[in-house]
Amino acid sequence: MRLHSVAVIAALAMMACGPAEAKSVKLLAVGNSFSNNALWFFKELVKAAGHEPVVGHAMIGGCDFDRHVRHAEAFEKDPADPEGRPYEGKKSLQELLRQDKWEYVTIQQVSHKAPRPETYQPGADRLIAIIRKYAPQAEIVVHQTWAYRDDHPVGGTKGFVSTDDMYRKVRTAYDGFCQAKGFRLIPSGDAMEAARRDPAWGKFVPDPAFDPKTAVYPALPAEKRSLHSGYSWRKDPKSGAFRLGEDKFHANTQGIYLLGCVWFEFFYGTSVVGNPFVPKGLSAGDAAVLQRVAHRVVSEKHRPVPLP
Structure with missing residues (x-):
């Protein structure tokens, strides 16, 4: 049944899209583990559509605007300073920006600060200036991060009290930032919220x-x-003992797939519905639902209405 479903998806992709002309989009993401989530299956979706992805990633786990800037400014002062070379391969942000003729550079605030617009500056403006200096040809786009899971203890000093509250504040902050700067928004957080509410996907309920x-x-x-x-x-x-960990903010296989679909539609401008790539651990039926969610949010502009 699974193989049959995958075959049906592939056939629909061919009927819907026809033979696609290969397209190479050059993209550099400046982010953290949330951009890593978004890129995880993005390249596979791009390849499955007949394109060849060219993707760079300036990634540090838990990194906010200010920290990216701090490392870049350390490199400006002394290119030999390890503080200025924190990325994979001991690269600096400046070197990554010059590594290719990027068409797009994505930026984002770290997820726990994203609901609070007062945390964006002055780091965001300083990061934008660095990008424009070293990759002036690139369009800067903003990756919208997402709200944490319903059973995450989101309250306290982070400034929000529920998943609904976090989504509303994340959306308001990113929308305001993009409007002020004239940047386009990759609606990853909107897609995660849309799937959360979609009857075809189903509601998560803690066990x-x-x-x-x-x-x-x-x-x-x-x-x-x-x-x-x-x-x-x-x-x-060290001890060999098993310890229970919890992660209610990063995406799992299903969430990562949804994010990849969002990025595919945003950067390639074609429907992801019918894309034949389905990763291990995800059913063809679930993949189809998530593809449709991404398509509605990105191409049809159906954003969830924030709840009070």
């Missing part, structure tokens, strides 16, 4: 039978319809 405080390896909760990573066991390299 009432699972208590993380008393769980014993290898017990894990049912996390059906989650778009976030959730719970997993990790082996302590």
